[in-house]
Amino acid sequence: MPSDPFPPYGPPNEPPPRRPDPLAPGPVGLVWIGGVALAVLAYAIGPDHVVAIALQAIQQAVWYLADLPRNLGHAVFAAMRAAAIGLLGVFVALSLLIIKRSGRGHGGLIALTAAFVLIVWGANDGEMGFSTRWLLALALAAAGAVGATNRLMHPSPGGWRVPGRPPR
Numbered sequence: 709m710p711s712d713p714f715p716p717y718g719p720p721n722e723p724p725p726r727r728p729d730p731l732a733p734g735p736v737g738l739v740w741i742g743g744v745a746l747a748v749l750a751y752a753i754g755p756d757h758v759v760a761i762a763l764q765a766i767q768q769a770v771w772y773l774a775d776l777p778r779n780l781g782h783a784v785f786a787a788m789r790a791a792a793i794g795l796l797g798v799f800v801a802l803s804l805l806i807i808k809r810s811g812r813g814h815g816g817l818i819a820l821t822a823a824f825v826l827i828v829w830g831a832n833d834g835e836m837g838f839s840t841r842w843l844l845a846l847a848l849a850a851a852g853a854v855g856a857t858n859r860l861m862h863p864s865p866g867g868w869r870v871p872g873r874p875p876r
Contacts, residue, residue: 785839785842788839788842788843788846789842791846792824792828792842792845792846792849793849795846795849795850795852795853796821796824796845796849796852796853798849798853798856799817799820799821799849799852799853799856800817800821802853802856802857802859802860803816803817803852803856804817805860806856806859806860809860809863810863813856813859816852816855816856820848820849820852823848824845824848824849827841827844827845827848828841828842828845
């Protein structure tokens with residue numbers, strides 16, 4: 709038995725969908741309500757000032773959008789400095805745990821902390837030109853924190869040894 713190549717629209721025995729009532733509130737009604745609200749607002753503010761306020765709002769929005777990259781740049785720079793300082797704190801705390809556990813690690817703690825301080829010394833002017841110094845300090849602190857974490861998680865059985873020197 710061949711099937712109908714053009715089945716009827718919609719489920720069988722149902723009337724076709726109705727067009728929406730033109731008087732029902734919809735997009736057109738909402739636009740009219742918005743227009744009435746705008747007229748009331750213009751009356752309350754004063755019709756002479758509405759255009760000036762709208763132009764001032766547009767000018768402030770354009771100024772904000774033009775200033776957005778600089779503001780984001782400062783926020784990223786501040787976050788980078790904060791992350792570098794936080795990772796240095798993580799490294800120092802983990803290094804103290806390593807020293808408490810094995811009695812070793814003083815040299816790494818002193819060397820990395822001194823290198824960090826020397827890198828960022830004088831870079832607190834807040835200018836974007838100093839971001840490379842803070843980026844280098846962030847990388848150094850991150851490497852130290854990851855290394856200290858690795859040393860705590862996977863301690864070598866004999867500690868660090870210099871080749872050719874007998875263990876203690």
